Every structure is written in structure tokens, then in C-alpha cells.
Amino acid sequence: MKATVLYFSSSGKTGDLATRLSEELRRLGCKVLSTSLDEARRSDLGQCDAVFIGSPAWSGEQVAPALDEFVRGHSERLAGARVAMFGSYDWGEGRYFDALGEYLRSQAVTVHGRPLLSRQSEPELTDEAVTEFVAEVLAEAGRPEE
Ligand SMILES: Cc1cc2nc3c(=O)[nH]c(=O)nc-3n(C[C@H](O)[C@H](O)[C@H](O)COP(=O)(O)O)c2cc1C
Numbered sequence: 120m121k122a123t124v125l126y127f128s129s130s131g132k133t134g135d136l137a138t139r140l141s142e143e144l145r146r147l148g149c150k151v152l153s154t155s156l157d158e159a160r161r162s163d164l165g166q167c168d169a170v171f172i173g174s175p176a177w178s179g180e181q182v183a184p185a186l187d188e189f190v191r192g193h194s195e196r197l198a199g200a201r202v203a204m205f206g207s208y209d210w211g212e213g214r215y216f217d218a219l220g221e222y223l224r225s226q227a228v229t230v231h232g233r234p235l236l237s238r239q240s241e242p243e244l245t246d247e248a249v250t251e252f253v254a255e256v257l258a259e260a261g262r263p264e265e
Pocket of ligand 1: 134174
């Protein structure tokens with residue numbers, strides 16, 4: 120399977136999660152492209168079984184605007200992939216991916232049912248939580264949303 124991990128991170132929390140997800144995907148035999156938004160190209164989103172999109176909650180519980188814009192602007196590239204969200208937040212409710220998920224679904228993109236989130240003020244996510252999330256996404260990759 121092929122996977123892309125695309126993320127924005129200001130202080131490294133979401134970046135750490137991107138690394139952990141990429142390592143787990145590679146451990147399972149996936150071919151993985153991991154890229155921060157700064158280095159991302161439109162082509163990175165194409166022809167993957169799974170695309171993991173990572174962002175911190177940003178200014179009023181949104182996905183970081185530049186990442187949001189990049190993903191919305193290239194959503195046609197996500198057809199056929201399962202899109203899973205991940206990231207880190209702090210004082211909000213952790214629902215900041217809802218709007219992007221809704222938008223992608225309106226564009227007929229398959230979006231995984233739950234994001235993987237860590238809260239800055241709480242302990243790190245366990246390895247089991249990361250492993251479980253990756254397994255869940257890969258098990259559903261290639262299948263249409265129900
Ligand atoms: C400019 C700015 C805006 C933020 N806005 C929110 C927010 O609206 N809701 C929230 O829960 N956390 C908010 N945070 C906290 C970050 O989401 C949190 O610190 C996160 O762990 C940072 O992840 P990162 O290290 O990947 O950048 C904000 C942080 C900054 C610096």
C-alpha cells in the first residue's frame with residue numbers, strides 16, 4: 120500500500136505524530152511519503168491508498184489555514200484514497216477537523232470516521248493508540264465510505 124503523510128506543525132507536536140504514524144505505516148510494509156506543508160507538492164496527494172493529514176488546532180479551532188487551503192484546492196487528487204486526519208490541540212474540544220472533513224465528503228472524498236488527536240496539556244498518545252489508528256485506516260483503505 121502507498122500512503123502520504125502531509126502535515127503542518129508550529130511547535131512540533133503534530134510533526135511528532137506524523138513521524139510516529141509514518142514509522143508505523145513503514146513497519147507494516149507501506150511505501151510512505153511524509154512531507155510538511157512547506158515542502159508539499161500537488162502530486163504528493165495523488166495515487167495513494169491512504170492520505171494522513173495533520174494539523175494543530177489553530178486560531179478559533181480551525182485547521183491551519185494554509186494547510187486547509189492546500190487540501191481543499193487539490194481535493195480532486197484525493198479521489199480513491201482514504202483520508203485520515205490527525206493532530207494536536209489544547210484548549211478546545213478537538214473538533215477542528217469537522218469542517219474540512221465535511222468539505223471533503225461533499226467532494227466525494229472518503230474520510231475516515233475519527234481523527235487521531237493529542238492534547239498538548241495531556242500525556243503523549245500511547246504507541247497502542249497510534250498502532251490501532253493506523254490499522255483501522257488501512258483496513259478500510261480502498262473501500263467506499265458507508
Ligand atoms: C496561534 C495559535 C492558535 C491556536 N488556536 C487553538 C485553538 O483554537 N484551539 C485549540 O484547542 N488549541 C489552539 N492552539 C493550541 C495548539 O493547537 C496546540 O498548542 C498544539 O499542540 C500545537 O501543535 P503543533 O506543535 O503541531 O503546532 C493554538 C496555538 C497557537 C500558537
